Amino acid sequence: MSIRIIVKDPDPVLREVAKEVTKFNSNLKKLLKDMAETMYDAEGVGLAAPQIGISKRVIVVDVGDENGLVEMVNPVILEREGEQIGPEGCLSIPNLNGEVLRADRIVVQGQNSDGETFKLEAKGYFARAFQHEIDHLNGVLFTDIALNTYDISDRVKKGGEQ
Numbered sequence: 158m159s160i161r162i163i164v165k166d167p168d169p170v171l172r173e174v175a176k177e178v179t180k181f182n183s184n185l186k187k188l189l190k191d192m193a194e195t196m197y198d199a200e201g202v203g204l205a206a207p208q209i210g211i212s213k214r215v216i217v218v219d220v221g222d223e224n225g226l227v228e229m230v231n232p233v234i235l236e237r238e239g240e241q242i243g244p245e246g247c248l249s250i251p252n253l254n255g256e257v258l259r260a261d262r263i264v265v266q267g268q269n270s271d272g273e274t275f276k277l278e279a280k281g282y283f284a285r286a287f288q289h290e291i292d293h294l295n296g297v298l299f300t301d302i303a304l305n306t307y308d309i310s311d312r313v314k315k316g317g318e319q
């Protein structure tokens with residue numbers, strides 16, 4: 158395993174539509190391990206492969222609750238319900254936070270590292286993290302859709318970036 162370098166806005170890879178994964182091999186397993194290690198090292202709650210310069214539809218999420226680490230390949234949101242507005246940050250956009258409107262509950266389907274399809278329901282902050290990461294796969298950053306943004310460089314870092 159190794160910690161990868163997190164690319165920062167305005168790196169063009171963050172604006173690409175990431176490619177579907179078709180090969181479920183040892184390279185994918187290593188990518189997922191490295192992504193989780195990089196996310197934890199940066200004290201983030203989610204990471205998408207484009208954030209380490211790899212334009213593939215792969216995300217990891219761990220918001221620190223009972224759901225633990227979720228690795229998802231080719232994620233698709235099947236259902237959206239309700240609304241929530243809350244603060245977000247991004248490991249690729251240091252020192253900026255913003256309030257973002259998201260669905261409050263989603264059902265997301267994807268594949269694991271072996272290519273097996275699974276589905277999960279996410280609510281609240283967990284649902285927010287998935288929506289943020291899946292946006293990354295479509296070249297969308299939270300600053301594109303935030304209701305506002307504010308500088309947090311003068312504050313103590315709390316984590317919570319995605």
Ligand code: CO
Pocket residue numbers: 246247248249289293318319
């Ligand atoms: Co992000």
